[in-house]
Amino acid sequence: MTQTRTTRLERGRGALGPALELVHTGRAPTRAVLTAELGVTRATAGAVAAELEALGLIQVDARPAASAGSQGRPSHRLSIAPNGPVVLAAQIHADGFRAALVGLGGRVIATAPGCMTVPADPSRIIDAVVEAGAGLLRETGRRCLGAGLAVPSAVAEPEGTALNPLHLSWPVGAPVRTLFNEALAKSGVLGPDGTPVTGVTGNDVNLTALAEHRHGAGRGARHLLCVATGHRGVGGALVLDGRLHSGSSGLAMEVGHLTVNPTGQPCHCGSRGCLDVECDPLAFLTAAGREPGPAVSLLQQSRDLLRTEYADPSVRAAADLLIDRLGLGLAGLVNILNPDRVVLGGLHRELLDADPERLRAVVAERSLWGRSGSVPILPCSLEFNSLIGAAEAAWQPVLDDPLAMVG
Structure with missing residues (x-):
């Protein structure tokens, strides 16, 4: 390493982490963007990128092809090292x-x-x-x-x-x-x-919310609310300014225990009618009059039922029922948290796809001043979030x- 590069790297050492995060999340595809995002000189950004490449974390393309119609020398392209750790x-x-x-x-x-x-x-x-x-x-x-x-x-x-x-x-x-x-x-x-x-x-x-915020449907949101149902139960999470809000001891956002049906099913938590038991795959199969089978997961059975038998009146009615309950829970969360985006995972993503207007209408109907109802509600986009x-x-x-x- 030359003395000049060493000096530049010493000045930019504190930028190594932020630089890696920018490349990691796709927000710095070129050295020019990295320079602007970090607020450092071009030489310092070059030294930082070179050090990250030397560590085997990123790849720097010093001779990228210019796009058609562009003028001037294209900036070095930055990408994740294909065979990195x-x-x-x-x-x-x-x-x-x-x-x-x-x-x-x-x-x-x-x-x-x-x-x-x-x-x-x-x-x-x-x-x-x-x-x-x-x-x-x-x-x-x-x-x-x-x-x-x-x-x-x-x-x-x-x-x-x-x-x-x-x-x-x-x-x-x-x-x-x-x-x-x-x-x-x-x-x-x-x-x-x-x-x-x-x-x-x-x-x-x-962890789903963190993944979607950095790489999926939540990218660019400042206040991201995630609600999802997996194989059983319902969970929620909140990302504020890029960081998970987990509360004072990691126990925040237990949204599955919001009551959405006061006379509903007993919940494992001791209450009744919680999202956790009123809006998960087992609740959907039960509402549709289907007996859960042991061959595949409850989540997969619910997905298959929605995709292949949605025209069946009993399946459509069960979907409408769960959408209404989910919308009721989301409206309360949106009113309290005021997120700028909501993403839904698991069976909730499938329910959104089945009837997006119904879900958005329920949230809007119960929103404060009509504004909370305009928050974008999107499906999670990562397969293994x-x-x-x-x-x-x-x-x-x-x-x-x-x-x-x-x-």
């Missing part, structure tokens, strides 16, 4: 698990699904999903810089315990973060320094200080 992402849900390797930019490199009855001992399924991820690392030979786990429960901070795994048979307060790190060590998932990587854990819908969100949590230390974590 990855993080191990894992998700546990009511019907099993999925492991993946995820690179920067939210790119899923490889996945390994696993179906099993989730045992009462959380260590067994955590060991299984980590071993599946370790197998992917062995197959691909990729460098691993971290690991993230998404679970269908509120995760208390700073302990990393699952406080309400309502749709699993786990004990309340299961130490999922400790078990995750123990599994990573047992499976030999090592970082660049040869020691086991440190794992992070989070609620699956919180909880996994990508788990990866985002694992990538965060690298985004904060690339040199310390990789160099």
Whole structure:
């Protein structure tokens, strides 16, 4: 490294993390954009980009082709290094698990699904999903810089315990973060320094919101509300100015326990008529008069029913019922939180696709001053958003200080 470049890099060292995040989220496709976004000189931006490339994190194309009709020399193009490091992402849900390797930019490199009855001992399924991820690392030979786990429960901070795994048979307060790190060590998932990587854990819908905000339908939103139903239950999350709002101890946004039907079904939380039991896949199948089968997940059964039998009056009536309940819950959340965008995942995405005008009309009818009803309501756009969100949590230390974590 030349003395001039060393001097420029020293001046721009504090910009390494912000620069990597800009490339990671697709907001700095060229060095010219990076220079403007960071507010540094062109030379400093060049030194920062070169250092990130030397760390194996990004790729700099110094000779990009000029677009037709353009004038002048095109700026260096910046992209994620195609063979760069990855993080191990894992998700546990009511019907099993999925492991993946995820690179920067939210790119899923490889996945390994696993179906099993989730045992009462959380260590067994955590060991299984980590071993599946370790197998992917062995197959691909990729460098691993971290690991993230998404679970269908509120995760208390700073302990990393699952406080309400309502749709699993786990004990309340299961130490999922400790078990995750123990599994990573047992499976030999090592970082660049040869020691086991440190794992992070989070609620699956919180991580979905983070992924959609950085790489999906929530990009560009300042205040993003995410509501989703997975295999069972309903969850919500809020991203404020790019950061998850998780409350004082990680337990914020338990929107599944908003009451939308006071005389409705008993909820696992002890209340009655909550979104969690009135607007999830089991509620939809029950309202449609369908008996849930064991062959595939409740979420997949609900999706298939909506896509193939929506013309059936009983299915259409069940969809309308759930849309009305979901709209009631969304209206209350929108009135309280005033987001500038709402994204819906899981079965809620399918309900939005089935009748978008009905859902928006319910929200608008119950909105304050008529303005809250104009908030955009969009479907989540990422296929593996909880996994990508788990990866985002694992990538965060690298985004904060690339040199310390990789160099």
